[in-house]
Amino acid sequence: MPSALQQGLASxxxxxxxSRLPAHARGHCPRCHARLHARKPDSLSRTWALVILAYILxxxxxxxxxxxxxALLTAESDTIMSGILMFxxxxxxxxxxxxxxxxxxxxxxxxxxxxxxxxxxxxKSRRRALQRTQLFRLVEFVGRWxxxxxxxxxxxxxxxxVGTLASIEVGPGALAFGAVVVVTMVxxxxxxxxxxxxxxxxxxx
Amino acid sequence: MNPxxxxxxxxxxxxxxxxxxxxxxxxxxxxxxxxxxxxxNHADAHxxxxxxxxxxxxxxxxxxxxxxxxxCAVLLVVSNLFPIAVLEVQGAHVEATLINTVVTVYNQGxxxxxxLVLLTTIVLPAIEIVCMLYLLVPLALGRIAPDTPAVFxxxxxxxxxxxxxxxxxxxxxxxxxxxxxxxxxxxVSLWSFCALxxxxxxxxxAFSVRDFWSxxxxxxxxxxxxxxxx
Numbered sequence: 001m002p003s004a005l006q007q008g009l010a011s012x013x014x015x016x017x018x019s020r021l022p023a024h025a026r027g028h029c030p031r032c033h034a035r036l037h038a039r040k041p042d043s044l045s046r047t048w049a050l051v052i053l054a055y056i057l058x059x060x061x062x063x064x065x066x067x068x069x070x071a072l073l074t075a076e077s078d079t080i081m082s083g084i085l086m087f088x089x090x091x092x093x094x095x096x097x098x099x100x101x102x103x104x105x106x107x108x109x110x111x112x113x114x115x116x117x118x119x120x121x122x123x124k125s126r127r128r129a130l131q132r133t134q135l136f137r138l139v140e141f142v143g144r145w146x147x148x149x150x151x152x153x154x155x156x157x158x159x160x161x162v163g164t165l166a167s168i169e170v171g172p173g174a175l176a177f178g179a180v181v182v183v184t185m186v187x188x189x190x191x192x193x194x195x196x197x198x199x200x201x202x203x204x205x
Numbered sequence: 206m207n208p209x210x211x212x213x214x215x216x217x218x219x220x221x222x223x224x225x226x227x228x229x230x231x232x233x234x235x236x237x238x239x240x241x242x243x244x245x246n247h248a249d250a251h252x253x254x255x256x257x258x259x260x261x262x263x264x265x266x267x268x269x270x271x272x273x274x275x276x277c278a279v280l281l282v283v284s285n286l287f288p289i290a291v292l293e294v295q296g297a298h299v300e301a302t303l304i305n306t307v308v309t310v311y312n313q314g315x316x317x318x319x320x321l322v323l324l325t326t327i328v329l330p331a332i333e334i335v336c337m338l339y340l341l342v343p344l345a346l347g348r349i350a351p352d353t354p355a356v357f358x359x360x361x362x363x364x365x366x367x368x369x370x371x372x373x374x375x376x377x378x379x380x381x382x383x384x385x386x387x388x389x390x391x392x393v394s395l396w397s398f399c400a401l402x403x404x405x406x407x408x409x410x411a412f413s414v415r416d417f418w419s420x421x422x423x424x425x426x427x428x429x430x431x432x433x434x435x
Contacts, residue, residue, distance in 0.1 A: 004238050007238060009238070010231075013233070015357070015414055015418065016233065016259075018230055020218045020220060027217035028217055029217065030219055031354070032354040033354045034354075036217060098378065099378070129235070137234070145371055147368050148375050151371060151372045151374075151375025152378050155290065155306055156382070157309055158305060159290060160292065160383065170315045172315075178321050193234040194234065197236055197237070
């Protein structure tokens with residue numbers, strides 16, 4: 001099965017047009033002038049760097065509080081997980097589930113999925129290329145929904161202004177968590193799914 | 206031979222067209238080379254190997270895209286002028302607009318988080334809408350906007366970072382969460398924001414990259430003909 005790379009052709013990442021690009025040559029798309037690459041430049045090393053960074057940020061994102069409330073005699077801080085448990089205990093099961101999926105399941109899935117995709121490409125695995133491509137599509141699609149918790153926290157601190165004796169504030173965990181979302185989104189963008197098929201295609205020759 | 210990357214004199218040629226006249230396209234996810242085929246309206250072409258979307262068939266006409274984008278522009282302005290939710294408890298009355306949400310977070314010392322919210326819910330969608338209007342209005346008038354390719358690439362690059370629909374879900378979750386403690390009233394902007402997201406999503410799914418470039422090509426040909434007749 002011919003791939004564009006084998007035929008000296010490259011697809012524009014921006015507008016999709018196919019152009020002639022001999023190996024290791026540089027060029028620009030004749031239609032939209034975007035830089036042409038046969039494969040996303042340094043895809044594996046960039047994606048690894050971002051995934052590792054995201055793993056590192058994942059720790060403070062979950063350990064540091066995302067919401068801090070201070071009253072006259074008490075102070076309470078909530079991490080993502082403790083916030084979810086609070087929803088659960090107060091009976092809002094659906095919200096607890098929603099935030100759990102958006103803030104815990106999705107980022108972890110993205111990280112594990114990207115790690116697996118990277119490892120499988122480095123090992124030149126030929127197995128289950130289609131499933132890996134579908135997994136990549138899932139990662140790309142679902143990534144942005146983790147921003148949900150950031151928006152909920154921002155709106156909560158804006159609406160709940162209970163006066164000078166008490167305050168609810170955005171905690172430091174929010175920055176780490178926002179960073180995890182952004183970094184994993186960029187990592188999904190730097191990963192070139194065609195690398196999965198480059199190895200799988202070799203098997204047929 | 207090591208061509209200077211900044212000054213490549215050889216123009217990049219499009220892929221060769223097949224003898225049958227069919228054009229080639231490569232899947233963006235598995236790189237398989239395939240022929241383009243004619244599509245009916247609203248149909249999509251999928252990769253025969255990995256089922257990724259290769260390209261979209263004709264969707265919205267130019268006037269419809271323009272109407273959707275203009276509506277989005279108006280709705281975006283309205284959504285930022287009025288509160289999206291209002292909280293009332295023990296005599297206190299607090300209004301939250303998108304902008305004062307950003308400002309509140311900023312004032313609490315979380316400048317980067319505030320910037321993230323600002324960019325993803327207001328600034329980047331606004332840039333996207335303005336850029337689309339910048340591209341489409343001249344096309345509707347029979348002309349081509351200067352720097353169309355660059356602006357087009359900008360729109361495609363920032364589109365994944367417009368997260369208004371997630372903000373909407375965030376508003377709904379927050380409303381449900383706080384409703385136990387206080388009286389929460391949806392604001393005017395909540396409805397305009399919903400409408401904005403509906404139109405924006407319609408515009409995004411109605412936008413076909415191929416249609417766009419065919420509109421540009423039509424105008425280019427028409428303008429070239431006018432010039433050669435003068």
